Amino acid sequence: MNLFDSKAYHLHHQRAKKTFHAHNFLYAYVEKELATRLQDFRKQFQIALGLSAYPLNITQENASFFEKSFHFPEDSFDLIISCLQAHWINNLPGFLKGIYSALKNEGLFLGALFGGNTLIELRESLLQAEVELKGGATARISPMLHPADAPNLLSQSSFFMPVVDRETITVTYPCLTHLMKDLRGMGETNKLFERPKGMTSRRLFEKAEDIYFKKYNASGLLPATFEIIYLTGWRKD
Numbered sequence: 001m002n003l004f005d006s007k008a009y010h011l012h013h014q015r016a017k018k019t020f021h022a023h024n025f026l027y028a029y030v031e032k033e034l035a036t037r038l039q040d041f042r043k044q045f046q047i048a049l050g051l052s053a054y055p056l057n058i059t060q061e062n063a064s065f066f067e068k069s070f071h072f073p074e075d076s077f078d079l080i081i082s083c084l085q086a087h088w089i090n091n092l093p094g095f096l097k098g099i100y101s102a103l104k105n106e107g108l109f110l111g112a113l114f115g116g117n118t119l120i121e122l123r124e125s126l127l128q129a130e131v132e133l134k135g136g137a138t139a140r141i142s143p144m145l146h147p148a149d150a151p152n153l154l155s156q157s158s159f160f161m162p163v164v165d166r167e168t169i170t171v172t173y174p175c176l177t178h179l180m181k182d183l184r185g186m187g188e189t190n191k192l193f194e195r196p197k198g199m200t201s202r203r204l205f206e207k208a209e210d211i212y213f214k215k216y217n218a219s220g221l222l223p224a225t226f227e228i229i230y231l232t233g234w235r236k237d
Contacts, residue, residue, distance in 0.1 A: 002090045003142065008191040009088055013053040013064065016187035020054060023185025026169070030112045030228060031056055031083055033167075037110060037230070038081075045079035045108065051099075052083040053187055072102040079103075082111040082231075087118075087144050088191060096157035103235040109159065115166055115227035116146045121216045122179065122208075122224065129208035142192050147229055159233025167228045172221035176209040179224050 016023070035058045038045075049072070050059030059081055063072075080099050089095045099109050123141045130138065145153075147166045154162035173179045183189050212222050 002193060004088050004090050004191045005193050005195075008195075009053075010064075012184075012189055012191065013187035016185055017054070019185050020187075023182050024054070026186065026226060027052075027054060027084055029169070031058065033228075033230075034058065034081055034083060034110050034112060037232070038079075041108065043108075047077045047104075048079040048081065049077045049102070050081050050083065052081075052085050056081060056083055072098070074101045075104045076102050077104065078107040080107070080109050082109075082113070084112055084114065084228075086111060086113040087142070092145070093153060093156060096153055096159075100157050100159060100233075100235055105235060105237040107235045109231065109233045109235075111231035113229055113231075114144050115229040116144045117168070117225055117227040118144055120225050121212060121222070122176075125208040125212040125215065126204075128211050129204055133204060133207055138195070142190065144227075145229060147227075150229055150231060154231060154233045157233075158235075160236035161232075161234055163230075163232040165230050167230070169226045169228065171224045171226065172218060173224060174221060176205060176212060176222065179222065180205075 038058065048059040048061070050056035050062040051064075052062065053064050055062040059079070061077075064085075080103060082099070086092060086095060096109075103109060119141055126141070130136070147164065150164040151162055154164065171182075173182075180189075209222075216223055
């Protein structure tokens with residue numbers, strides 16, 4: 001079963017490219033963190049592939065991946081980096097197995113994706129607002145990987161010495177509109193097949209913002225949590 005709509009993925013990120021530079025702070029931060037981690041290995045990687053909605057500066061080849069099967073040949077790269085993209089993959093185990101296959105022996109995989117606590121405040125506020133206004137709720141924020149499940153995913157994909165860690169980043173906003181502009185500007189809006197297809201009413205957003213301020217207000221600002229899960233693993237034949 002596919003959770004995510006590939007057409008929506010490409011549409012949202014294509015639209016975001018026009019103003020991405022004004023909203024790319026999370027991508028820039030995570031790419032810098034991945035580059036720092038890469039330096040810790042003190043190894044030269046000759047052929048590197050970046051998997052991201054936007055080209056990475058630390059890899060020679062880049063691809064915006066949203067396919068049912070991994071399309072790169074076996075033993076092609078000695079480094080593959082996935083930056084804030086894998087949380088939109090329908091078949092994450094298959095995605096990781098494809099990465100493992102595309103790596104050369106003693107090749108390295110570094111990945112970063114949004115975890116399950118990402119936008120928890122927005123998720124809860126929208127849910128409560130819709131229940132209060134409509135008596136029920138629809139899927140507006142996608143399910144994301146729980147950190148506790150990540151090690152098993154790497155191990156099941158045959159990665160050697162799998163390592164998982166996470167980081168929580170909190171960004172504050174003066175209002176809900178500013179948060180939604182950043183999400184839209186990053187291409188990180190709803191891509192679920194079962195998402196509401198019509199325009200979201202202003203009343204719902206106003207109600208959600210009111211709940212957001214009452215539950216999570218931080219000195220007059222709205223905190224938005226972004227949980228980053230980092231994955232590391234080697235191919236060892």
